[in-house]
Amino acid sequence: MNVREWFAETVGYRFFGCCYNATTQPLFDYLATITPKQFLGKRVADLGCGDGINTLRIRNIFRPKDIVGYERNPFLIERAKRRGLTMCRTDLNVSFPKCEMGIFMLSLHHLTDKKKVLKQAGKNFRFLVICEPIQDLYHKLFDAGQPLSRAGWIELFGQTLKHYQCFEFRHTIIAFYQRSSA
Numbered sequence: 001m002n003v004r005e006w007f008a009e010t011v012g013y014r015f016f017g018c019c020y021n022a023t024t025q026p027l028f029d030y031l032a033t034i035t036p037k038q039f040l041g042k043r044v045a046d047l048g049c050g051d052g053i054n055t056l057r058i059r060n061i062f063r064p065k066d067i068v069g070y071e072r073n074p075f076l077i078e079r080a081k082r083r084g085l086t087m088c089r090t091d092l093n094v095s096f097p098k099c100e101m102g103i104f105m106l107s108l109h110h111l112t113d114k115k116k117v118l119k120q121a122g123k124n125f126r127f128l129v130i131c132e133p134i135q136d137l138y139h140k141l142f143d144a145g146q147p148l149s150r151a152g153w154i155e156l157f158g159q160t161l162k163h164y165q166c167f168e169f170r171h172t173i174i175a176f177y178q179r180s181s182a
């Protein structure tokens with residue numbers, strides 16, 4: 001764990017939750033306009049769900065049958081539970097849930113081996129939504145994770161998911177993957 005990660009885990013998330021979400025509503029407004037209808041009404045795993053603010057936004061857009069938040073940080077889990085969400089304490093670097101649909105909302109870039117994780121996610125979920133920051137100066141200086149460049153994300157998706165629909169909103173790349181057997 002690097003210094004920025006340690007600071008986010010023990011100080012930032014503990015006292016401020018996912019405070020960056022004060023600025024992320026426009027991403028969700030955009031997501032609502034591009035979500036394919038076959039991604040609606042599924043059983044959803046929100047992977048690395050943070051304090052649950054965005055889990056609620058995801059619930060509004062995707063209208064899932066049910067949604068469970070997976071998270072490793074105990075302070076964030078408590079905050080999400082206080083929002084009435086069902087939570088499961090999990091380290092996604094170690095184990096990975098199986099469900100109809102998975103969502104990485106600004107969380108995949110925090111995981112150690114993105115390629116391994118996405119390969120597994122492609123097997124464990126029939127539907128997958130990925131919204132991740134594209135590397136820029138801000139993320140280079142301040143992000144506790146390791147976002148990829150636009151080309152890096154596209155190369156990773158090509159290697160692991162093959163067929164997916166890709167969009168971009170400001171500095172976020174958005175991918176919808178549906179397993180071909182679905």
Ligand SMILES: C[S@@+](CC[C@H](N)C(=O)[O-])C[C@H]1O[C@@H](n2cnc3c(N)ncnc32)[C@H](O)[C@@H]1O
Nearest residue numbers: 018048049050054072073091092093105107110
């Ligand atoms: C930038 S936050 C995004 C949180 C949330 N998805 C959102 O949109 O607000 C990254 C999240 O990934 C979680 N995370 C990082 N590594 C993790 C791991 N190995 N297992 C589970 N969660 C992890 C962090 O604790 C944090 O909640």
